[in-house]
Amino acid sequence: MNSTAPHTETPGRGVPGRFRGPFTRWPRSADAVLATALFLPTMLLEEGPGDTLVVRPLSEILHPALLLFLVSGAALYRRRSRPVPVLCVVLAAWAATLGSSHSTLGGMVIVALYSVGRHAEDNRWGPVGVVAAIVALTIDGILLEVPWGDIGFGAFVMSGAWYLGRRLRLRAGRAARLRQEQAAEARRIVTEERTHIARELHDVVAHRVSMMTVQAGAARMVAAEDPQGALEAMAAVEEAGRQALDELRHLLGVLRPDAGRDGLGPQPGLADLPRLVADVREAGLDVTVSGGLRDAVPARVDLSAYRIVQEALTNVLKHSGPGTRTEVRLRAESNGITIVVLDDGHGSAVGSVSTGHHGLPGHGIVGMRERALLLGGTLDATPRPGGGFRLTAHLPTKGEPT
Structure with missing residues (x-):
């Protein structure tokens, strides 16, 4: 088993408005680099005496297990879109090498478990994958006579990787729901204010303006034959206009209160x-x-x-x-x-x-x-x-x- 846990990425989705790392800015490129970075040490390194890592001999590198390493590394490139199948591929490749010097796929398994917790839609596969990985880890440790303390630490790291991914997914979901609630609240406020203003303007001012239109039309029709009637109609228009203006000023004062200012005074600038x-x-x-x-x-x-x-x-x-x-x-x-x-x-x-x-x-x-x-x-x-x-x-x- 691989004695060192790889450094996984720091997700940026769960921390909106803050630093956005390469796994958020360029996800495909970053996943390709991550898969390559995990494939190379898995292929080139093996455990040496005293929990050290040594370079494999060329004959060990050109081994049929190299095909399993290539398949696992290529699968990790799809860890966001197909996290559960990726975990299955990596676990199957690891199972084929258990107990041998090529059983170094532990780092890929850790990243695959994290990806299931972070990106899988179905939550049931996460615990199943963790149990399968711990079983494989235990079998590998028994075959290679690894101390039980190291096996327990490896199991803790693998379960922790899945749990970390799961927690980040839950936090990202809460952040997305909060953004949706903020957008919905903003739309509600705008709609509410516009509806209120439109209703008040229609109820208070439209009636007066309609009267002005009718009186002005009547004055135009009788202006030549009945000048006095036209003057009276225009006087009614003037009075209705003043009332409409007073009501409009009062309405705007109610909708947009401005303490300390005379509601009938000029607007500030x-x-x-x-x-x-x-x-x-x-x-x-x-x-x-x-x-x-x-x-x-x-x-x-x-x-x-x-x-x-x-x-x-x-x-x-x-x-x-x-x-x-x-x-x-x-x-x-x-x-x-x-x-x-x-x-x-x-x-x-x-x-x-x-x-x-x-x-x-x-x-x-x-x-x-x-x-x-x-x-x-x-x-x-x-x-x-x-x-x-x-x-x-x-x-x-x-x-x-x-």
Whole structure:
């Protein structure tokens, strides 16, 4: 039996968003290298005196067992897509060499057991494969007069390899389900807000607008024959328009409450950033603003840009706490404006950053992204390598919003 356990790969699927090794980036190439790396020592090396490894003589290398080594190494290349058949092939090849100097397929068996735990859909084959491997290991140890302690250690390594693969598969499944739940929750939030806004706009405003349309049509029809009636109809249009505007302002105030601001006052824009920055500085956030805009932008872009910066600073204060160093960058481009909000995540509440940013998304980031998408823009929010978060929004200033 092979006295050394091979180094198996570190799977990257179970740790989303972290280091992705070669077995995740280039699975086919990495599996080919792994199969070759296991085949060569299995073919060239054998156990020597005192648990040492020595190079086989040429006559021992050119042995019929070489065909078994080749078949086992080639089978390992398919260990992801066909893990159970691969384990069967490797165990059969090992069984044919038990008790001989060519019984060095233990490393391939360990990798095959790990692959069954990591990639097999049917969980029943894992324990069966572990039992078969331990039986073969015991027979090989008895025939070669290996100490029972070494046999027990080999059995522990083989069962541990399968168990490790199984645990990583379960963890990867939980991570995949969490990502699906996050995506479903984000879609639910967007759908809920859009449905709410559409229903309220229809119920509150559509009636007034319909009245305005009817009154305006009546005024046009009687304008030549009954000027007084036309004036009365236009007065009704004016009154209905004022009521619709008041109700619309009230509705938007309910949907997007803005504490401390007069609901009937003008909407804020990028010109109001100094006051916003002063407010968050009073709350303890260390904010700096760089860049700026030379030309005026459409009102819808101006308002959305202000709201995105406001929500981003609120998120930093909420998840990282006072003392967090934050930078807001504004940059004008040929087809729009770019907003970048950076924070170092080192405030007094830094312990809650992971919970706030890696849990289910709330209305904050979803709402900011929805604002950008409605303008035909984009918004990305990603963790920074050294801690904190980076939010980048691009808002077009030309063309029609989507």
